[in-house]
Amino acid sequence: MKFSSLNECTMAITDDDIIQAMKHIPGYLDITPSDFMEVYRLAFSHAMSRLKNAIKAEQIMTRSVIAVSEDTPLTQVIKKMAENNISGLPVVKDGQTVSGIISEKDFLKRMNDDKTSSFMRVILQCIESKGCLAADFKTLVAADIMSSPCITTLPKTPVTEVAGIMDQENINRVPVIDDKLKLVGIIARSDIVQTMC
Amino acid sequence: MLFFSKMKGGGQSPPSVAFSEIAWSWVGAFLGITPVAFLHYNLFSGDDLVYIIGSFGASAVLIYGAVRSPLAQPRNLVGGHVISALIGVIAYKLFYPFPWFASSVAVATSIAVMHATKTLHPPGGATALIAVIGSDKIHDLGFFYVFIPVGVGVLIMLAVALIVNNLAKSRKYPEFWF
Numbered sequence: 001m002k003f004s005s006l007n008e009c010t011m012a013i014t015d016d017d018i019i020q021a022m023k024h025i026p027g028y029l030d031i032t033p034s035d036f037m038e039v040y041r042l043a044f045s046h047a048m049s050r051l052k053n054a055i056k057a058e059q060i061m062t063r064s065v066i067a068v069s070e071d072t073p074l075t076q077v078i079k080k081m082a083e084n085n086i087s088g089l090p091v092v093k094d095g096q097t098v099s100g101i102i103s104e105k106d107f108l109k110r111m112n113d114d115k116t117s118s119f120m121r122v123i124l125q126c127i128e129s130k131g132c133l134a135a136d137f138k139t140l141v142a143a144d145i146m147s148s149p150c151i152t153t154l155p156k157t158p159v160t161e162v163a164g165i166m167d168q169e170n171i172n173r174v175p176v177i178d179d180k181l182k183l184v185g186i187i188a189r190s191d192i193v194q195t196m197c
Numbered sequence: 198m199l200f201f202s203k204m205k206g207g208g209q210s211p212p213s214v215a216f217s218e219i220a221w222s223w224v225g226a227f228l229g230i231t232p233v234a235f236l237h238y239n240l241f242s243g244d245d246l247v248y249i250i251g252s253f254g255a256s257a258v259l260i261y262g263a264v265r266s267p268l269a270q271p272r273n274l275v276g277g278h279v280i281s282a283l284i285g286v287i288a289y290k291l292f293y294p295f296p297w298f299a300s301s302v303a304v305a306t307s308i309a310v311m312h313a314t315k316t317l318h319p320p321g322g323a324t325a326l327i328a329v330i331g332s333d334k335i336h337d338l339g340f341f342y343v344f345i346p347v348g349v350g351v352l353i354m355l356a357v358a359l360i361v362n363n364l365a366k367s368r369k370y371p372e373f374w375f
Binding site for chain 2: 029031035
């Protein structure tokens with residue numbers, strides 16, 4: 001969300017637009033077009049900052065989070081992700097606090113010698129017959145491949161801020177934790193897209 | 198019922214102004230009315246030309262108190278007073294045997310003409326009215342009423358507004374000239 005570029009849209013309104021609008025309203029208006037322009041600009045940026053903070057993380061997060069614990073075997077993690085058709089899930093410790101997050105990216109990283117983990121690179125590796133490295137997934141547990149520590153957010157954080165974090169950190173989901181660090185929800189990129197519409 | 202529901206208002210009143218705005222309004226009005234009142238009391242001492250001061254008091258509210266209003270701009274201030282003064286004098290000359298009628302014609306017509314010429318300035322209504330309800334001395338001025346006291350007084354008030362309103366950091370005057 002680039003709100004700065006949205007703000008520039010307001011520049012698109014011209015003095016002539018305002019004069020035309022004033023002509024629409026019957027009766028004498030005790031305001032000059034330039035004063036109206038100033039009021040409009042300030043009101044618009046005020047509205048933008050209000051809307052920016054209007055929707056909080058807790059309003060759009062998924063509350064029934066599909067999660068695994070640190071010692072869950074990867075085979076089960078894979079099964080869970082496949083069955084629920086999700087591309088990532090948080091890893092919790094003691095059934096409560098978030099200790100990391102596992103996404104497709106972490107699997108790709110593991111299947112790759114290279115640190116740059118793209119799906120295509122994994123395929124390339126397979127084609128060049130260096131062997132597909134999915135084998136050791138059978139022996140590993142969630143804690144072995146999870147990204148940790150992971151970025152989390154709070155229920156009262158504005159959604160726009162969460163979107164900014166996703167954009168900056170290039171991640172697709174952010175677990176939501178309460179003040180006792182307990183996992184209470186998760187926000188995926190798609191949740192935010194739905195909010196914006 | 199629409200007629201009565203219109204009377205409910207329903208809008209919000211605008212926020213109040215800062216203290217500096219109040220202070221500048223006071224300073225402007227004080228400096229603007231001082232020379233005009235001084236001239237009237239000393240040049241026309243004992244003369245009921247001082248009537249016109251009432252009209253200028255109303256102008257002071259606008260040009261020192263509501264600087265950004267279209268009603269307070271030079272076009273409106275000068276145009277509104279001069280046009281209304283002219284209409285007031287004409288109304289008196291045409292209908293002086295019926296002063297009540299001359300009064301209403303003067304005010305109503307000056308509002309209409311101010312609208313038509315984009316010079317609406319509320320105190321203009323008073324200026325037009327005074328041309329009718331004033332004493333014989335005002336009536337004897339004839340069309341000279343348009344220049345003195347009206348024209349001169351207005352120009353003094355305008356000069357003060359240009360100086361005071363532009364000294365204030367938060368103010369700019371005028372928004373437009375014509």
